[in-house]
Amino acid sequence: MSSATDPRTEVSEVFAAPGEPVQAVLDAATPGTVVRLAEGTYEGSLVLTTPGVRLVGAGPGRTVLVPGPVAPTTIPPLHDAPEDVVSGIAVHATSDVGIEGLTVRGFSGAGVYVHGCSGVELRDVEADANRVWGLYLRESSGLSVHRCRAHASQYAGVAFAFCSAADALVSGSDCSGSAFGVFVDNSSGVRVVDNHCHGNAAGILLLHQTYEGELPGGVRDCLVAHNETVGNTLAAGGDDPDALGAAGPPISGVGIAAIGVERVTVVGNRVHDNHPSGPSVMPGALVLASSADWGGSDAVDNSFEWNVVTRNEPFDALIGTDPSAQRFRNNVVGSSQPEGVLDDGNGPQGTV
Secondary structure, eight states: OOEEEETTTTEEEEEEOTTSOHHHHHHHOOTTEEEEEOSEEEESOEEEOSTTOEEEOSOTTTEEEESOSOOOOOOOOOTTSOTTOOOSEEEESOEEEEEEEEEEEOOSSEEEEEESOEEEEEEEEEEESOSSEEEEEESOEEEEEESOEEEOOSSEEEEEESOTTOOEEEESOEEESSSEEEEEESOOSEEEESOEEESSSEEEEEEOOOOTTSOOOOOBSOEEESOEEEOOOOEEOSSOTTSTTTTSOOEESEEEEEESOBSOEEESOEEEOOOOSSOOSOOSSEEEEOOGGGTSOOOBSOEEESOEEESOSSOSEEEESOGGGSEEESOEESSEESTTTTSTTTSOBOOO
C-alpha cells in the first residue's frame, strides 16, 4: 500500500491491491481520503463509517468484491431477511461518502446497504446476484445513484426505503432480474430519471404501505421521467421464502406502478412489451392506485404526461383510483382501464 497527498486539495489517496486488508485501510481513513482499489477480486465484506471518504475501484467487472471474511457492523438487520445475512458494503451513520467503479457480487444480504446517512453517492457500481437487495438505501438523505447496474436480487435492484426527505436521484442505471427494478418504498423526494428497467416483475414501483414493526411512511413529491421499462415479465410474490418478492402480493408484467402516492409526476417514459407470466394484483403496465386498503393512502394530485405506453398485456394502463384527482395529458396509450382515461387529451383533467 502507498499513499499520496495533494496539498492543493488536501485530499489523500490510499492504494490497495487484492489480498491486502482493505477494511483496515477504511478504518484508518480520515475525512478526505480516497481509497483506491486496484483491479482484481477482493474477498470479504466492507464497512464504511468515516465521513468524507470515497472508495474507488478500477471499474465494474475489474474490481470485484465477493463473500469472504465478515467485517463487523452496527447497521440494523435487513428488512425481510434473516439476521445473519451479510451485505457486501455497509455504509452506516456517516456523511459525504462515495463508492465508485466496482462490482459487488454474491452476498447473502444487499450488495450495498446505506443506513442513516446523508450525502452518499454510488457511481458506476454493479450489484450482481446479491440475495436480498442490490443497492439498498434506507433512512437517509442526499442520495445519488448514477450509472449503476443492479441485477438478480430477491426484492429490488435499487431501493429507497423510509427516506422521508430523500433528496435522491437514481439516473442512467440498468436494473434487471429482480422483483422490482427501482423501488421507492415509503420515501419522498426521489427522482427516477433516464433508467432502463427490464426483465423484472415490476420495472419501477412507488409504494406507500404500512409494514408491521416499521416506520410510518408515505411517497410524495417524486419524479419518474424519461425511463424505459420494457419486457418486465417475471413473477413475484407468494409464500415460498425463496421466491422473488416473497411474502408480498403477486406482481408480474408491470412497467411503472404508483400506489398510494401524492404529488408524483410521471412524464416522458416509454413503457412497452410488459407481459405477466403469473398472477398479478396489478393487471396493467402503467398503474396508479390507492393503497388505503393496505394501510397506506389514496393516490391524489399526481400527473401523467407525455408517456408512451404500448404493446403491453393485459392492459397498457390501469387507473384504480379517482381519475378526477389526477392530471393526464398528452399520453400515447393502447388499451386502458377505464377505457380512454390516459388517451391523448381525452382523459379527465383533474388538479395537480
